[in-house]
Amino acid sequence: MIEINDACKSFGTLKALDHVSIKIPKGCIYGVIGENGAGKSTLIQALVGIYTLDEGSILIEGQPVYENNEVKRHLGYVADRNQFFKGYTVKQMMDFFDLAYPSFSVEKFEAYNKVFKLKKNAKVKNLSKGMQMRLAIMLNIAIGPRLLVLDEPTSGLDAIAKKQVLDLIISEVEESGMTVVISSHHLAELERICDEVTILNQGKVAYQSTVDDLKAKVKKLQVVFEEKAPEDLGKWPEIVNLDHVGSVYYIVTDQYSHSFEDKLRKNGARLIEPIGLNLEEVFIYTSTVERIEGERGKDERVKSFNKN
Numbered sequence: 001m002i003e004i005n006d007a008c009k010s011f012g013t014l015k016a017l018d019h020v021s022i023k024i025p026k027g028c029i030y031g032v033i034g035e036n037g038a039g040k041s042t043l044i045q046a047l048v049g050i051y052t053l054d055e056g057s058i059l060i061e062g063q064p065v066y067e068n069n070e071v072k073r074h075l076g077y078v079a080d081r082n083q084f085f086k087g088y089t090v091k092q093m094m095d096f097f098d099l100a101y102p103s104f105s106v107e108k109f110e111a112y113n114k115v116f117k118l119k120k121n122a123k124v125k126n127l128s129k130g131m132q133m134r135l136a137i138m139l140n141i142a143i144g145p146r147l148l149v150l151d152e153p154t155s156g157l158d159a160i161a162k163k164q165v166l167d168l169i170i171s172e173v174e175e176s177g178m179t180v181v182i183s184s185h186h187l188a189e190l191e192r193i194c195d196e197v198t199i200l201n202q203g204k205v206a207y208q209s210t211v212d213d214l215k216a217k218v219k220k221l222q223v224v225f226e227e228k229a230p231e232d233l234g235k236w237p238e239i240v241n242l243d244h245v246g247s248v249y250y251i252v253t254d255q256y257s258h259s260f261e262d263k264l265r266k267n268g269a270r271l272i273e274p275i276g277l278n279l280e281e282v283f284i285y286t287s288t289v290e291r292i293e294g295e296r297g298k299d300e301r302v303k304s305f306n307k308n
C-alpha cells in the first residue's frame with residue numbers, strides 16, 4: 001500500500017503539487033494522468049525519493065522513501081528521460097543492475113530481451129529513444145520490484161513496442177503482484193491497463209476514481225426535449241458541458257445516475273441516448289472542472305467552463 005498524504009511541492013512561487021493525496025492498493029496498476037505541466041513528474045519524483053516534499057508525506061508499505069535504501073532496493077523507476085552511463089553497452093548496464101540490486105534476475109532480463117531484441121554489445125548512447133526506453137523498462141522489471149514507477153513509459157515507442165511494454169507490465173503484475181504507478185497523457189493506453197486513476201490539473205487532484213467508476217459516472221448524453229429545453233439547463237450542477245445542434249442537446253455529466261435521467265425526463269426530455277466516451281474524452285471534460293477539497297473532504301466544485 002502506498003499513501004501519498006497531502007503532498008505539496010513548490011518551485012519558487014509555482015505550486016507543482018498542491019495538497020495531493022492518493023492511496024494506492026498493493027498489486028494495483030495506478031494511472032497518474034494530466035496535461036503538460038500538471039505535476040505528474042514532480043509527483044513521481046517525490047514518490048521515488050528524488051524530491052522531498054514541502055509539506056505532507058509519502059509512505060511505501062509504511063516507510064518513508066527519501067534516503068531509505070531498504071525501500072529503494074525494491075523499487076523500479078523508469079524516468080521520462082533515462083540516464084545511462086556514457087559509453088556503456090546494454091550488457092554492461094545489465095551487469096551494473098545485477099551488482100546494484102540483489103534481486104536482479106539476468107535470466108528474466110534475457111527472457112524479456114527475446115521480445116525486445118536489443119543487441120547486447122550495442123552502446124546505449126547509440127540506441128534510439130524508444131530502444132533506450134525498452135532497456136530501462138527491462139532493467140527495472142528484472143529487479144523484480146515490489147513497486148514499479150514509470151513516467152511516460154510509452155513516449156517514443158512505436159505502436160508495436162507500446163503494446164509489448166504494456167503487455168509485459170500486465171503479465172508481471174499478474175505473476176508477481178507488484179504495484180505499478182504509471183503516468184501518461186496517452187489515456188487510451190492507460191484505460192486498457194489501469195485499475196484506478198488520478199487526474200492532476202495544475203498540481204491539484206482534479207478527479208480520482210477507479211477506471212470503471214469514472215466511465216460509469218462521466219457520460220455524454222444525446223437529449224431531445226418535448227418542447228423547449230429548460231432555461232437553466234446550463235446551470236445544472238450535474239452538467240459539465242452542454243452543446244446543441246438544432247433541437248438535439250449534447251450533455252456531458254460527471255454525475256450520471258438514473259435519478260439524473262429522471263430529472264431530465266421530468267423537465268421534458270423525450271429521448272435520452274448515452275453516447276460512448278473514452279477515457280481521453282472523460283479527461284478533457286473533467287480537467288475543465290476544478291475540484292476543491294472542502295473542510296470535511298466534501299467536493300465543492302468550481303466550474304471553469306463557459307456555460308451556455
Ligand SMILES: Nc1ncnc2c1ncn2[C@@H]1O[C@H](COP(=O)(O)OP(=O)(O)OP(=O)(O)O)[C@@H](O)[C@H]1O
Nearest residue numbers: 011014016034035036037038039040041042043185
Ligand atoms: N525543477 C524545476 N524547477 C522549476 N519548475 C519546475 C521544476 N520541475 C517542474 N517544474 C514546474 O512544475 C510544473 C509541473 O511540472 P511537471 O514536470 O511535474 O509536470 P508534468 O505533468 O510531468 O508535465 P509533462 O507532461 O510536460 O512532463 C510545471 O509548471 C513545471 O514547469
